[in-house]
Amino acid sequence: MTKYRNQKPQLDYLGLSALDFKYQLSVPELVEEAIKNGEGTLADSGALAVDTGKFKGRSPKDRFIVDDDLTRETVWWGDVNIKISEHYFDALYQKMVAFVEGKQVYVRDAYACANKNYATSIRVITEHAFQNIFANNLFLRYNEDEEMPTQPEWTIIAIPSFLANPATDGTRQENFSILNFTKKIILIGGTAYTGEIKKGIFSVLNFVLPHQKNTLSMHCSANVGKDGDSAVFFGLSGTGKTTLSADPNRALVGDDEHGWGEGTIFNFEGGCYAKCVDLTAEKEPQIFNAIKFGALLENINYFPNSRHVDFSNIDKTENTRVAYPLHFISNAMEPSVAPVPKNIFFLTADAFGVLPPISKLTPGQAMFHFISGYTAKVAGTETGVTEPQLTFSACFGKAFLPLHPTAYAKLLGEKMKKNQVNVWLVNTGWSGGPYGVGSRMKLSYTRAMITAALNGDLENATFVNHPVFGLAMPASCANVPTEVLNPRNTWSDATAYDTKANELAKAFLDNFEDFKEFADEEMKKGMPQLKEMVV
Numbered sequence: 001m002t003k004y005r006n007q008k009p010q011l012d013y014l015g016l017s018a019l020d021f022k023y024q025l026s027v028p029e030l031v032e033e034a035i036k037n038g039e040g041t042l043a044d045s046g047a048l049a050v051d052t053g054k055f056k057g058r059s060p061k062d063r064f065i066v067d068d069d070l071t072r073e074t075v076w077w078g079d080v081n082i083k084i085s086e087h088y089f090d091a092l093y094q095k096m097v098a099f100v101e102g103k104q105v106y107v108r109d110a111y112a113c114a115n116k117n118y119a120t121s122i123r124v125i126t127e128h129a130f131q132n133i134f135a136n137n138l139f140l141r142y143n144e145d146e147e148m149p150t151q152p153e154w155t156i157i158a159i160p161s162f163l164a165n166p167a168t169d170g171t172r173q174e175n176f177s178i179l180n181f182t183k184k185i186i187l188i189g190g191t192a193y194t195g196e197i198k199k200g201i202f203s204v205l206n207f208v209l210p211h212q213k214n215t216l217s218m219h220c221s222a223n224v225g226k227d228g229d230s231a232v233f234f235g236l237s238g239t240g241k242t243t244l245s246a247d248p249n250r251a252l253v254g255d256d257e258h259g260w261g262e263g264t265i266f267n268f269e270g271g272c273y274a275k276c277v278d279l280t281a282e283k284e285p286q287i288f289n290a291i292k293f294g295a296l297l298e299n300i301n302y303f304p305n306s307r308h309v310d311f312s313n314i315d316k317t318e319n320t321r322v323a324y325p326l327h328f329i330s331n332a333m334e335p336s337v338a339p340v341p342k343n344i345f346f347l348t349a350d351a352f353g354v355l356p357p358i359s360k361l362t363p364g365q366a367m368f369h370f371i372s373g374y375t376a377k378v379a380g381t382e383t384g385v386t387e388p389q390l391t392f393s394a395c396f397g398k399a400f401l402p403l404h405p406t407a408y409a410k411l412l413g414e415k416m417k418k419n420q421v422n423v424w425l426v427n428t429g430w431s432g433g434p435y436g437v438g439s440r441m442k443l444s445y446t447r448a449m450i451t452a453a454l455n456g457d458l459e460n461a462t463f464v465n466h467p468v469f470g471l472a473m474p475a476s477c478a479n480v481p482t483e484v485l486n487p488r489n490t491w492s493d494a495t496a497y498d499t500k501a502n503e504l505a506k507a508f509l510d511n512f513e514d515f516k517e518f519a520d521e522e523m524k525k526g527m528p529q530l531k532e533m534v535v
Helices: 002-006 027-036 086-100 129-138 195-213 241-245 285-289 363-372 405-418 443-455 494-516 521-525
Strands: 020-023 040-042 048-050 063-067 082-085 104-112 120-126 154-159 176-180 185-189 216-224 230-235 251-254 257-261 264-267 271-275 296-298 321-325 341-348 358-361 374-377 389-392 422-427 463-465 472-474
Touching (some): 027 048, 027 129, 048 129, 063 086, 082 086, 086 154, 086 176, 086 185, 120 129, 120 195, 129 195, 176 195, 185 195, 195 216, 195 257, 195 405, 216 405, 241 341, 341 363, 341 374, 341 443, 358 443, 363 405, 363 422, 363 494, 389 494, 422 443
Parallel strands (some): 048 296, 063 082, 230 341
Antiparallel strands (some): 104 120, 176 185, 216 230, 216 251, 216 257, 257 264, 271 321, 296 321, 358 422, 358 472
């Protein structure tokens, strides 16, 4: 660490020349600082466990983008991207600078994007040592022999104890996360939830890469086989994205955020931020074994009178988390760079039992289903959910998209066609009827279908088209019962299936109305066609 200490950066560009800061501390030093500061405790696994306070998740309604000449005509303004004026940002910035003067903070230089042709340097200034551990674990780390920039491209200032005044600062409440694309600064205040740091940079890359570098930014996991065949997995919470991309026979490129550039895919991050609820060594051995010294546990509970984590205890929140560097995973690729994908999987947990367990998509269908980002929440996944609820999240990550979703969908279509990529829709949800009647698709069947797609075994399969969604369903697949492959055949009442298929298709079409105006003809060809019912 000697070189880092001798390279202490100037912060004059931020107006923070009088700041008392500790720079580029090692993880052991940061753990010592966190314990000394009373920020957390060491679990028996060696991981640092902290409580993030009032906020134990992101606060999407308190995330703002500065409305200026760069963003005014390019950002997809609305309930996801909320405007704040340059005046409010500048005033809030000056207040934060005054607030931290004289206080001790922690400063870390890191970068995003494992492919150096796309790398973005980041400086993270945090109030707490544990936030700096998070930045070390989640972003990419410089080697000792690498020169770090005097002034990075982007700076994050995250001060949880600084509270905004909504009456004068233009915020909704005391907490906020504000992105300024012109000044390349992210301000985070009033919340210690570290996910705001991670998703702030993801939002930045979701603007910069597609808009300025013709590179598709993706909310997905990725792995690569022994022959260099990459695969990408999109999916919302509960669809199996982490589980299905964790394959002992394939190297993990990354579990959450990637870019697709010219001839390459690459991880944005240097680590993982995994959910911990009900975690066991049997269910998720890679994540479980990554919880050791250097990892950061958030908002967990211990068993009484111990430092042993009770992963089933969600008294604080269902959103318990662990942040760890990618090299804590045994089969992780470093650097996290791979060739363009041969296969893309859209994962959905369809609680209505309508969608096929696997189907092949045309480019138009791929763009349509990418825009849709469909899954269904079922009872137990979120507080207050007692029956299946349709969920559509554009591009499988609506909350982090500064541009209109069709911009990402068109880029996906272009890259898919140029590289002749197979795109598959995989239903990890229900078969034989809706939730409560049918049963959840067996994980062994889903793995067998994904393996068949990856190995090319489905290339020469006979396909039949779904009567409503038009999806190409294979008539056979090794290690999967034939009757499972066509969902209509698994229902005892075919007419009831047709009714439910129309109902789901109508929900897709209603959701697409928000995007139809900007969609091209090929995308529209991917839309389902309602089936005329015989009365």
